[in-house]
Amino acid sequence: MERSIETQVSQAVDVWLRWLPRWEPSTHRGRVAPCRRCFGSPVLSAAGLGADVPHGVQHGLSTRMKTIVDHAVAEYTSRNLPMLQAELDQQAERNRARSYRPGEGLEPEFEGMPMDPDPLPGQPFLFTISGLAEEAAADVPALPPLSDEAKAALRQEVKLADDYANMVGREVCTVLLHHRLRIQAAVGQYVEPQIAAMLEELTRSLDAPFDPRADPGISEP
Ligand SMILES: [Zn+2]
Structure with a gap:
């Protein structure tokens, strides 16, 4: 019997909540392009994970919900849609x-994430993971054509x-509404303090040039 x-x-949501304490702000450069799975996702708004929440936190949840929808659609397709199957x-x-x-x-936290970082202007990569994957896909022969x-x-x-x-996606959103409170409580506990610490650090480093003790040109005696 299907759950x-x-x-x-x-x-x-339970599994995602168990993962969340391990989340850390990423130190690498952020992507320029928004994630197609997370950007404007109705699932994330139902969960209360808005644009103010870091993408790494959103992505693990939106991917887990996508897996549920994909699985339900695969089930439905195998039972009812023979041509598509x-x-x-x-x-x-x-x-x-x-x-x-x-x-x-x-892992869901990485699945569907861009495989390569954004190239710097004027510094193209010699090769990219997605480029290699495309080459491998091109080696496979095409499917026979279908009639009209x-x-x-x-x-x-x-x-x-x-x-x-x-x-199914709408049903997932409806169910997620009931989990908003515990999702938000966990974000408040594990994510927000780390963001606050990062902002504090940033403020301190921005203030540094005006603070003679932090002047990198003067070595400590
Ligand atoms: Zn994403």
């Missing part, structure tokens, strides 16, 4: 044929799968 969406969301099986087979799959098997009727039928099934995903 209900309510149970799955509740358990995923056949298409997905073929794609999965193609994926297995790829020699290099750096985006698979990652098959394409139309497939499009119809894709739409049904899409509708189902939206329905």
Whole structure:
């Protein structure tokens, strides 16, 4: 018997809450482009994780919720949408044929994150992880073409799968509303003090040039 969406969301929030105390602000340069999974996500607004919360904190939760939706849609597709299922099986087979799959098997905190940092202007990378992954994908032969009727039928099934995903997504959001308080309490306990400390540090380093004791040009006696 499949666990209900309510149970799955509740358990995923539990796991995320157990992970949260290990979160630390990242020291590397921030990405310029917003994350496609997290930016404007209705799941994150239902959870009360707004734009003021660091992306690393959001991403682990939005990915866990996406996994629940994906799993429910996969179940639905395998039971009700034979053409789409056949298409997905073929794609999965193609994926297995790829020699290099750096985006698979990652922890939810990293899954779906950009694989490479933003290049600095005028300093392109010699190679990137995503570039290597694209090359490996290009080596796999293309799927046989579909007839127009098959394409139309497939499009119809894709739409049904899409509708189902939206329905499950809304259900996930409704359930998350009930977890807002404990999510916010944990953010207040583990995330906000670290951000406050970072801001304090930043303020101190900005003040430093005006503080003669902190002048890096003068060595301590
Ligand atoms: Zn994200």
